[in-house]
Amino acid sequence: MLAQGILNQSALQSIVLETSVIGPKNQRLKRNIVADLLLTALIDAFSILVIFLLMSFSSSGELLMAGGIELPKSSQTVVLERFPVIKIDEGKVYLEDKEVKTQDLTAALMDLRKKFQEQRPGEAFHDTITVQADRRLKYEFMNQVIAAASQAGISDIKFAVLMN
Amino acid sequence: MKHKRHLDFELNLIPFIDLLSVCICFLLITAVWIQIGSMSAKQAVGGQPASETKKSPTMWMYLENNGDIGLDVKDAHVPAKMARLKVQNKAGKPDYEKITSIVTDLRNLEPQLLTALVQPKAGSVYEDIITAMESVKKAGILNLGVSPL
Numbered sequence: 001m002l003a004q005g006i007l008n009q010s011a012l013q014s015i016v017l018e019t020s021v022i023g024p025k026n027q028r029l030k031r032n033i034v035a036d037l038l039l040t041a042l043i044d045a046f047s048i049l050v051i052f053l054l055m056s057f058s059s060s061g062e063l064l065m066a067g068g069i070e071l072p073k074s075s076q077t078v079v080l081e082r083f084p085v086i087k088i089d090e091g092k093v094y095l096e097d098k099e100v101k102t103q104d105l106t107a108a109l110m111d112l113r114k115k116f117q118e119q120r121p122g123e124a125f126h127d128t129i130t131v132q133a134d135r136r137l138k139y140e141f142m143n144q145v146i147a148a149a150s151q152a153g154i155s156d157i158k159f160a161v162l163m164n
Numbered sequence: 165m166k167h168k169r170h171l172d173f174e175l176n177l178i179p180f181i182d183l184l185s186v187c188i189c190f191l192l193i194t195a196v197w198i199q200i201g202s203m204s205a206k207q208a209v210g211g212q213p214a215s216e217t218k219k220s221p222t223m224w225m226y227l228e229n230n231g232d233i234g235l236d237v238k239d240a241h242v243p244a245k246m247a248r249l250k251v252q253n254k255a256g257k258p259d260y261e262k263i264t265s266i267v268t269d270l271r272n273l274e275p276q277l278l279t280a281l282v283q284p285k286a287g288s289v290y291e292d293i294i295t296a297m298e299s300v301k302k303a304g305i306l307n308l309g310v311s312p313l
Contacts, residue, residue, distance in 0.1 A: 072294040077202060133290055136289060
């Protein structure tokens with residue numbers, strides 16, 4: 001069946017076949033040296049690769065790896081969920097990628113809560129934030145963020161870390 | 165003679181391969197191989213007086229700038245010599261392995277010890293705070309908090 005198929009018509013007309021020493025065209029013992037490719041197995045392998053890559057696709061890492069921030073490493077972690085992100089980069093604080101002055105952070109977090117409740121009246125605000133900071137950052141600076149979050153009623157702070 | 169019709173047909177697999185190749189290339193380029201997780205720290209929020217709050221065994225960890233770590237266990241049934249400890253630094257760095265071992269012993273004595281609060285200094289490095297939390301978490305303490313200065 002395959003011998004009369006599309007592959008046979010297109011791929012088998014090759015120069016290799018014409019000039020082959022093993023099976024020259026004008027000799028009596030003509031041997032077909034061009035093998036048929038088993039495309040089904042190839043497609044199987046490709047499909048498995050596509051499924052694996054789709055399963056491991058994640059957008060959270062992309063969100064948190066921007067900039068020159070080097071996150072600390074830890075083995076005792078849980079999977080990162082999407083919560084409002086506070087980023088500390090080169091002495092500046094960003095709330096959801098918008099620069100905020102440290103003294104205004106509490107107000108900005110309160111606004112965020114207010115907006116959430118306006119947009120989704122039935123749902124409860126999670127009171128959780130994700131903090132993304134460089135591993136060499138001094139606690140002196142981090143403390144301002146923690147204190148501001150505490151004042152805004154945030155009860156759960158998730159520190160973004162690299163999984164070991 | 166009647167013309168015999170072929171009921172079998174062949175699928176043209178080349179477009180399938182093309183499509184799958186494009187999919188694989190796209191997914192490989194856009195894939196993020198770094199796994200990011202999170203370390204959770206709870207904060208006390210609210211105005212309930214301390215006298216009304218139910219007391220549960222709690223461990224405080226004081227991170228010193230020279231790498232020493234002080235441990236202070238409160239409201240727990242542990243011997244006095246175990247309730248207050250100081251773990252000396254190891255070549256200028258905190259000895260996290262020793263911390264894990266001590267906290268495991270404390271947890272064996274007091275299984276209700278499930279809360280730890282980390283009290284860093286202003287000069288403490290963020291990475292050290294995370295590693296300190298990790299060392300305690302390894303010993304089975306899951307409720308962690310970071311105290312403001």
